[in-house]
Amino acid sequence: MKQIVFATNNPHKLEEIRSIVGDRAEIFSLADINLEGEIPETSPTLEGNAIQKARWVKERTGLDCFADDTGLMVDALNGEPGVYSARYAGEHCTPADNVAKLLDRMQDESNRAAKFVTVIALIEGDSLSTFTGEVEGTILTERSGDGGFGYDPIFKPVEADCSFAEMSAAEKNNISHRGRATRKLIEHLLKNL
Numbered sequence: 001m002k003q004i005v006f007a008t009n010n011p012h013k014l015e016e017i018r019s020i021v022g023d024r025a026e027i028f029s030l031a032d033i034n035l036e037g038e039i040p041e042t043s044p045t046l047e048g049n050a051i052q053k054a055r056w057v058k059e060r061t062g063l064d065c066f067a068d069d070t071g072l073m074v075d076a077l078n079g080e081p082g083v084y085s086a087r088y089a090g091e092h093c094t095p096a097d098n099v100a101k102l103l104d105r106m107q108d109e110s111n112r113a114a115k116f117v118t119v120i121a122l123i124e125g126d127s128l129s130t131f132t133g134e135v136e137g138t139i140l141t142e143r144s145g146d147g148g149f150g151y152d153p154i155f156k157p158v159e160a161d162c163s164f165a166e167m168s169a170a171e172k173n174n175i176s177h178r179g180r181a182t183r184k185l186i187e188h189l190l191k192n193l
Contacts, residue, residue, distance in 0.1 A: 001026050002189055005033055007057040007067035012149040013178075020173050020182045025189060035060060039067075046071050046083055047130055050121035058123045066122040066185060070177065072151050073117060074102070074139060076109040085151070095150050099143065103154060112138045116155065116177040120185050129188060133180030135159075148172060 002025040006017055014029050021027055030036070039056050041049045046069040053067030071082045081088035081102065089097035106112065113136070120131045136158045143153035145165030152164035152172075159175045160167065173179040 003028065003064075004189070005030070005035075005057055005061065005063050005065035007039060007053045007065050009039075013068070016169070016173065016178060017182060019169055020179055021186060024186060030057070033061060033063070041069065044083060046117060046119040047121070047132075049083065050119045050130065051128065054121040054123045054128075064122075064124045066120050068118055068120045068178065068181065070116065070118040072102075072155065073115050074106070075113040076111045077105060080105075099151060099154055102139065102151065103142070106139055106141075112140075114139050114155065116151075118177040118181040120181045122185060122188065131181045131184035131188065133177040133182070133184065135175060135177045135180065 001023075004025055005028045006014060007030065008014055009030055014027070018027050035057065039053045041053065043049045043052055049069035050067050053069070054065055057063070057065040057067065069083070071085045073079045073082050081098070085098070087093060089101040115134055115136045118133045122129045122131070138156050138158075140154045140156055140163060143165070144163045145153050145167075147167065147169075148165040154163065156163050157175055160171075164172050164176065
């Protein structure tokens, strides 16, 4: 079975990726391989951040690995929070702080169109590949549901009648940005086993 490191310290992301991958590959977290340290995310793009994170892990471990970066792009806010989605409300903010700031910024907006984008960068040996997944949707006017994480309580994908936070993990993974990018990653990995 393919073994690969996912360059994240986020337990929610790790759980979601493992759920999508299932038994097709063994996914190790940074904690599983005892790799500590703050992974840099200084690129102005999602793809740049994903590549930067994957290279950081590869340089320190020599192991094949992948990293992702995800952003929520809101039309009425010219693509904000975008690459700053995880720290939209400040450097040490909580996901609830980010949601509160976004709801506040969107208070008087009638155009609530948005999309989630995930870019995954995979490094195998000397080879670098990237995979992108997107899902279009709208920003709700208030939180709805208590599942998921991040902006899930206020994002309703076009393919559903409820927010990501109101879906089961399987329902969300089936249509989510991360699910779409991960399926491209899995397809690539399976071709190369």
